[in-house]
Amino acid sequence: MEDKDYDKIELRSDKVRRIIGRVPPRLVRTGTAVIAVAMTALLFAAATVHFPITVEAHGGVVDGGLKVEVPYRFLYLFDRPRVAWVRFEGEAEGTRHAYTVDGCCPELHATPNGNTFTAHVSLPNVTHRVYDGQKAEVRIVVSDKTIWQQIIRR
Numbered sequence: 001m002e003d004k005d006y007d008k009i010e011l012r013s014d015k016v017r018r019i020i021g022r023v024p025p026r027l028v029r030t031g032t033a034v035i036a037v038a039m040t041a042l043l044f045a046a047a048t049v050h051f052p053i054t055v056e057a058h059g060g061v062v063d064g065g066l067k068v069e070v071p072y073r074f075l076y077l078f079d080r081p082r083v084a085w086v087r088f089e090g091e092a093e094g095t096r097h098a099y100t101v102d103g104c105c106p107e108l109h110a111t112p113n114g115n116t117f118t119a120h121v122s123l124p125n126v127t128h129r130v131y132d133g134q135k136a137e138v139r140i141v142v143s144d145k146t147i148w149q150q151i152i153r154r
Helices: 002-007 014-020 025-048 072-077 147-152
Strands: 050-062 065-071 082-088 097-111 114-122 135-146
Touching (some): 050 114, 050 147, 065 097
16 A cells, blocks of 8 residues: 555646646747748758759860760760860860760770760860860760759659
8 A cells, every 4th residue: 555655746846747748839839930941941942953963074176076085984874965064275274165065986995094985076166276186174064953853853
């Protein structure tokens, strides 16, 4: 009988139990609002911020066109025309020109830096002088989707 008497002992007063047993409604509303605003901001950023995927390569001018040596592991990405940002040798560091990758030759070329294939870039309406043999740094845009589009794979 004595064990049951110990279970009935209250260590806290009625006022203290009411305060401990209740979560302040203002705190709940504020926490919910902060989480909702943060989630909305993240969704907005994911829907509007673009995440470009690019391939860096080097090339040279040959017969008025640009031949670019691209690492062979990226061959599957050249199934359709792509945008190539080109900086020719002798130009200022920030200068880039946009051209289109017309096609590619999937023939494998072994180089000391790894296997490559050749992508062809036509140079229509060139506003500056380019010469055969002139080297170029090329950044080919593979994808320019938003983060949301990358997540849902559209």
